[in-house]
Amino acid sequence: MGQKRPFAATYSRICEEIPPLENLAPDPQIHEYTLINNNQTNTIMLFKHIITTLCIGCMITPALVAKSKKETKPEGYKFTTEIEVPITSIKNQSSSGTCWCFSALSFFESEILRNGYTDSLDLSEMFIVHNSYQEKGEKFVRLHGVLNFGQGSSFGNVLYGLKHYGIVPEWEMDGLNYGTDVHRHSELDGVLRAYLDVIVKNPNGTLSTAWKNGFKGILDAYLGECPETFTVNGKEYNPHTYMESLGINLDDYVDITSWTHRPFYEKMVIEVPDNWLWESSMNVPIDDLVAIIDNALKNGYTVAWASDVSERGFNRDGLGIVPDYDALEIELKETGSDQARWIGAAKSDLYKKAFEAPCPELKITQEMRQEAYDNYQTTDDHGMQIFGIARDQNGNKYYMVKNSWGDAGQYKGIWYVSEAFVRYKTMDILVNKNAIPGDIRAKMNF
Structure with a gap:
């Protein structure tokens, strides 16, 4: 007491x-x-x-x-590299729809390095873009304006360009003649389209002989004139002889895709707006396409990769996945809040959890990817370069991808993309024929 x-x-x-x-x-x-x-x-x-x-x-x-929260911080994704093929430096397409050119030229740069090239190597994207616009403009006029005319294009356009125009080094033509130090093509694209719209209206009743020179003049003003000759290491080249000096055979490359509405192991034209050149691709089952990518990487080749990146699973911080949200919701019900346990998890919580640590992913089938293509959920958004394979802390496989958005994301311009994402969202790939497994190549008859 x-x-x-x-x-x-x-x-x-x-x-x-x-x-x-x-x-x-x-x-x-x-x-x-x-x-x-x-x-x-x-x-x-x-x-x-x-x-x-x-x-x-x-x-x-x-x-x-706060201390408790700090102690339970999500572990994140931890990657271990298994295969890494040499690539050139990360570039930045900035505000231009030229990923198709950045990614394809990056792929060809790796091919040139693979063949033992040791000199400084940085190929001019805007040289290809300039020539591509001229071809696209002429086709637009020939079709009376019934053609997609925009900044986008395809890997086939770059391969076609290297064969027909050649190439020049970046320092000979950086394409920045309009007062900025980064690529900004909205004005250029708008001016070019407005010009062509007048031409196809044919106000004189007959097309003049001046319209092509006028169109080229706009491109010259914005991107610079395409060099006719230049010097590299004391030797004079033109675009074609420089291309020849780089030591690759442009007939060794093939574009590959995977859709069920066309026969497998035959060529098809991928029906997307940016394929204005109507370039064809070899159509194979998705299992074969993935096997081609894996075989290429294991044998020292890289792959140019066109994909849809509009899904939330492809974030802006270096990761591309296809979360199985049903499986994630079950996990949250077992380990999460009372709300998640009794009435289900909010979509925002599921999305957040998917990027906090390796998560269950959907098992992608040929039918799933076809359905996404047929209903416009898969479109030709973006071109990149696959150059390696990595594993997360749980042993799951990811492809190492070089992007063209500068040093964006936590991996400074590199993305880690799961095999599920590649199976689901790949539009097409460009690869060296010699990187294709023999049994698959035999089915292609080349």
Whole structure:
């Protein structure tokens, strides 16, 4: 009792030990009041002590919660490289729809390096773009404007360009003649389209002989004139002789795709707007396409890769996956909040969890990828270069992908893309014929 109420006991003793005033008898009522007052004081002090303890607890609790959250931070994705084929430096297409050219030329640069080329190597994307626009403009006019005219194109366009125009080094033609140090093509594309729209209206009743020169003049003003001759390491070249000096056979390359609405092991034209040149691709089952990619990488080849990147599974921080959200929701119900357990997880929570650590992915079939293509869920968004294979901490396979968005993302311009994503969202690939497994190549008859 005394230990629980020390103040009451102490003050009682003090009051009892005070002697009465001289000639006055002790007043029992005063003594009783003193004890009551002391008890009330003790109660107030005890209450203050409790409040102080609660306040301290309130201050400590958030710190403990923060510490707990810190301790349960998601582990993230941790990759270990298995195969890595040499590539050239990361480039930045910036505000231009020229990924098709950046990725294909990056692929050809790796091919040139594979053949033992040791000089400085940086090929001009805008040389190909300039010539491509001229061909596209002429075809647009011949078809009376019934052709997709935009910034996009295909790997076949680059292969065609190398064969027909040749190539020049980047330092001979960087295509930046319009006051910026990065590529910005919206104005250029708009001006070119407006010009062609007037031409196809044929206001004179007959097309003039000047329209092609006028169109080329716009391209020259924005991208610069295409060099006719230039010097590399003291030797003079033109675009064709420089292409020949790089040591690759342009007849060794084939574009490959995988769709069920056309026969397998036959050539087909991929029906997408950016394939304005109507280049053909060899059509194979998706299992064969993946086997070709794997065989290429294992034998020192890279792959130019065209894919849809509009899915949320392809984020802007270096990862491409196809989460199985049903499986993720089951996980959250088992380990997550009461809300997730009883009424299901919010979509935003599922999406967040998918990128916090390796997650279950959908098992992609030929039918699933075809359905996505047929209903416009898979489109020809973006071109990149596959140059390696990596594994996450759970042993799952990813392809290492060189992008052309500068050093974006946590891997500084490199993306890790799961095999499921490649199976689901690949439009087509460009590869060296010699990288194709023999049994598959035999089915292609070349």
